[in-house]
Amino acid sequence: MKTIRKKIIAFVLSLLVVVSVVGTPLTANAASWYAGAAKWGEYFGISATIKTPSSFPKLGSSGESCWVSNVYDNGTTTDWIQTGIRYYSGYSGFKVYVESNIGGVYNMNEIGTHALNSSKSYRVNWVYNTGYWEACINGTRKGLARFRPGANVQAFGESHATNTQLGPFTFSNVQYHTTDLEMKNMDAKPYAQSPYTVSYSGTNYSKYTVGGGG
Numbered sequence: 001m002k003t004i005r006k007k008i009i010a011f012v013l014s015l016l017v018v019v020s021v022v023g024t025p026l027t028a029n030a031a032s033w034y035a036g037a038a039k040w041g042e043y044f045g046i047s048a049t050i051k052t053p054s055s056f057p058k059l060g061s062s063g064e065s066c067w068v069s070n071v072y073d074n075g076t077t078t079d080w081i082q083t084g085i086r087y088y089s090g091y092s093g094f095k096v097y098v099e100s101n102i103g104g105v106y107n108m109n110e111i112g113t114h115a116l117n118s119s120k121s122y123r124v125n126w127v128y129n130t131g132y133w134e135a136c137i138n139g140t141r142k143g144l145a146r147f148r149p150g151a152n153v154q155a156f157g158e159s160h161a162t163n164t165q166l167g168p169f170t171f172s173n174v175q176y177h178t179t180d181l182e183m184k185n186m187d188a189k190p191y192a193q194s195p196y197t198v199s200y201s202g203t204n205y206s207k208y209t210v211g212g213g214g
Contacts, residue, residue, distance in 0.1 A: 035166060035192035035210035036156030037174065045125025045133075045177035046070065046153035050085060051170040052094055054117040058214045060163030063088030065097075066210070067158070068122045070133060070151035079103065079147040083122050083135035085114050085169070096120070098135045098143035111142055124153075125177055150179065155186070157210035159196065165214030166196050172207040 039046070046068045057064065067084025081100040087093075096112040114120055123136040126149045135143035153176050159166050174186040185206040190198040192210065200208035 031160055033159050033162060033193045033196055033213075034156045035190070035196040035198045035212070036154065036171065037186050037188050037190040037198075037205055037208065038152060038154040038156070039176045039186065039188045040152050042150035042179060043070070043153045043176050044128075044149055044151075044179055044181060045123065046155055046175070047121065047123035047125070047177075047183070048155045048174040049119050049121050049172045050114075051119040051172070052085065052114055052116055053167050053169065056093075056116070057087065057165035057167060059087070059089050060161050060165070060214065061089075062159070062161035062164050063091075064157065064159045064164055064166055066156070066167065066169040067099075068124055068153075068155045070124050070153050072148060072151040077103065079145075080151070081124055081133050081135050081143060081145040083124060083137060083143065086110065096137055096142075100135075100143065100145045102145050102147055109143070112137070119172075121173075126150075128181060153177075157196070159213055162195050162213060166211050168209050168211030170207070170209045174206045174208075 048068050065086045067082045069082030071080040079102045083098045085094045086097050094114040095110045096114050097110045099108045121138050127134050131146050133145050134141050155171050155174050157166050157169050175183045177183055190208045192198040195213045197212035198210050
């Protein structure tokens with residue numbers, strides 16, 4: 001499986017986990033294709049404003065999502081929490097969600113909606129001196145997970161089938177959070193896995209659009 005997040009793997013290390021989200025648990029998907037930007041290293045969060053398309057994508061045989069996430073991977077265990085937008089066959093519109101996989105415990109919770117041709121802010125960040133990461137939507141905490149600070153941070157569109165049209169989704173104000181809790185504009189060049197695409201202007205990596213496929 002091609003994945004830049006190593007999201008779906010066997011987890012062998014049990015950690016203390018606290019995940020607090022409101023919604024109905026769903027299940028994970030097994031294959032993914034990505035378009036967006038990632039910052040590899042020890043960071044304390046990432047935030048972005050995400051704008052939905054003006055019409056619903058063609059889903060093909062599966063669905064898609066668009067999100068910000070952190071990923072702590074020490075080669076033995078992979079822990080992450082993310083928040084963003086989902087759209088799958090049978091949905092009447094885009095759904096807002098918080099998703100996590102901590103110590104092998106997976107949670108997916110849909111907690112709201114995101115209208116066509118509109119923007120919301122999404123953020124995952126370390127809550128200093130607490131032991132927790134939080135997921136926030138429009139500045140309001142919607143999820144909480146306990147694992148170590150310092151992680152790769154990512155802002156991606158994701159499809160689970162190559163015949164699914166991705167968005168297009170526009171990311172703006174993409175910022176990563178340093179270990180000093182300073183927020184900096186994304187400076188890692190966005191990229192995409194075929195058949196998906198990413199477009200941006202010049203060296204402004206804090207704003208880009210992901211799309212393609214279908």
